[in-house]
Amino acid sequence: MEKLIYLDNAATTALKPEVFEAMKPYFLENYSNPNSIYTFAQQSKKAVDEARETIAGLIGAKTNEIYFTAGGSESDNWAIKGCAEAFASKGKHIITTKIEHHAVLHTCEYLEKKGYEVTYLDVDETGMIRLEQLERAIRPDTILISIMFANNEIGTIEPIREIGAIAKKHGVLFHTDAVQAFGHVPIRVDELNIDMLSASAHKFHGPKGIGFFYMRNSVKLGAYVHGGAQERARRAGTSNVPGIVGMAKAAQLAAENMEENNKKIAAVRDHLIERVLAEIPFSRLNGHREYRLPNNANFCFRFIEGESLLILLDQKGICASSGSACTSGSLDPSHVLLAIGLPHEIAHGSLRLTLSEETTIEEADMVADSLKAIVERLRSMSPLYEDFIKNQS
Numbered sequence: 406m407e408k409l410i411y412l413d414n415a416a417t418t419a420l421k422p423e424v425f426e427a428m429k430p431y432f433l434e435n436y437s438n439p440n441s442i443y444t445f446a447q448q449s450k451k452a453v454d455e456a457r458e459t460i461a462g463l464i465g466a467k468t469n470e471i472y473f474t475a476g477g478s479e480s481d482n483w484a485i486k487g488c489a490e491a492f493a494s495k496g497k498h499i500i501t502t503k504i505e506h507h508a509v510l511h512t513c514e515y516l517e518k519k520g521y522e523v524t525y526l527d528v529d530e531t532g533m534i535r536l537e538q539l540e541r542a543i544r545p546d547t548i549l550i551s552i553m554f555a556n557n558e559i560g561t562i563e564p565i566r567e568i569g570a571i572a573k574k575h576g577v578l579f580h581t582d583a584v585q586a587f588g589h590v591p592i593r594v595d596e597l598n599i600d601m602l603s604a605s606a607h608k609f610h611g612p613k614g615i616g617f618f619y620m621r622n623s624v625k626l627g628a629y630v631h632g633g634a635q636e637r638a639r640r641a642g643t644s645n646v647p648g649i650v651g652m653a654k655a656a657q658l659a660a661e662n663m664e665e666n667n668k669k670i671a672a673v674r675d676h677l678i679e680r681v682l683a684e685i686p687f688s689r690l691n692g693h694r695e696y697r698l699p700n701n702a703n704f705c706f707r708f709i710e711g712e713s714l715l716i717l718l719d720q721k722g723i724c725a726s727s728g729s730a731c732t733s734g735s736l737d738p739s740h741v742l743l744a745i746g747l748p749h750e751i752a753h754g755s756l757r758l759t760l761s762e763e764t765t766i767e768e769a770d771m772v773a774d775s776l777k778a779i780v781e782r783l784r785s786m787s788p789l790y791e792d793f794i795k796n797q798s
């Protein structure tokens with residue numbers, strides 16, 4: 406098979422060799438439990454402390470506001486269930502959006518069954534929430550606003566600063582699922598009025614199964630995992646030292662090269678978008694043109710079934726996705742594409758290409774060429790397309 410072209414970086418990213426090297430000693434040489442008392446454990450304790458400082462520094466938080474978790478899903482669950490439990494006596498209303506990741510949506514649905522009320526905000530055709538609708542949705546019993554920083558399917562970046570300001574003005578806590586954003590765009594929690602934030606290492610070239618939860622010190626959620634006193638007695642369990650070290654290393658590398666990398670990635674991405682839109686008829690770009698993640702391109706091709714597109718791309722060694730990794734395998738169209746107003750039959754023909762700093766212009770060209778040929782071939786077999794063309798002429 407020819408060289409793999411990996412364009413599914415929103416699902417997961419390649420671990421950087423430097424990250425692996427940083428982790429290695431904590432698998433092989435110093436496997437100590439950082440909470441042990443002997444000297445041998447001091448190195449891993451120091452490594453965990455330093456990792457926490459690195460992460461905190463990158464978002465302008467205090468070190469004791471960073472909690473290591475097993476990833477984005479756990480951090481999202483903690484924020485939402487934690488608020489529901491801690492503030493039930495104040496109210497049982499939560500505001501989120503229709504385009505959240507399932508880690509947020511399914512947690513909210515679970516709470517609805519437990520008697521909580523959830524408002525799912527609409528988004529406009531670019532995937533942006535409407536600030537007026539958010540403000541109108543706030544009630545005296547609203548305990549949490551949870552809105553993602555950037556969408557994992559269409560890449561739209563939400564107006565986080567404005568959302569934070571509205572939350573603050575009304576005295577409501579604000580959590581953001583920043584799993585697609587942290588390590589990709591600059592984030593300062595104070596400037597953006599973020600009270601809680603979720604992030605996950607494997608989305609920025611770190612290891613899988615490790616993430617962090619930022620919780621402002623003034624937010625007092627209880628323990629999420631009961632047991633030992635790790636993570637300020639709020640998230641028990643022996644620390645995943647190699648994972649924590651790897652995440653900090655990946656975060657640091659991402660931050661060091663962020664601006665330059667983003668320029669490079671966006672240039673390749675824009676080239677791909679321009680070619681696709683210009684050369685493939687009846688194609689459209691989903692998401693916001695300007696406020697979007699630099700590595701995201703999401704298209705719809707009319708008269709095409711997304712699944713067939715993915716299979717034919719796979720035969721060319723191209724890894725792509727039709728929605729989120731969690732929903733692929735199901736035939737339901739993406740909830741995000743439906744929320745931006747696409748009809749079912751168009752939402753079915755979607756394709757998400759998410760690039761990395763390793764993606765070259767040559768690869769983008771190969772993908773554009775392949776896509777063009779595949780879309781043509783699939784349409785040539787589509788009776789719907791045939792009718793449509795006949796009726797047009």
Ligand SMILES: *Cc1c(COP(=O)(O)O)cnc(C)c1O
Pocket residue numbers: 415416475476477478479481506508553555556557582583584585605606608614616
């Ligand atoms: C990947 C992803 C998650 C889940 O993160 P895991 O670390 O895989 O649990 C949550 N939210 C968004 C937006 C994501 O892209």
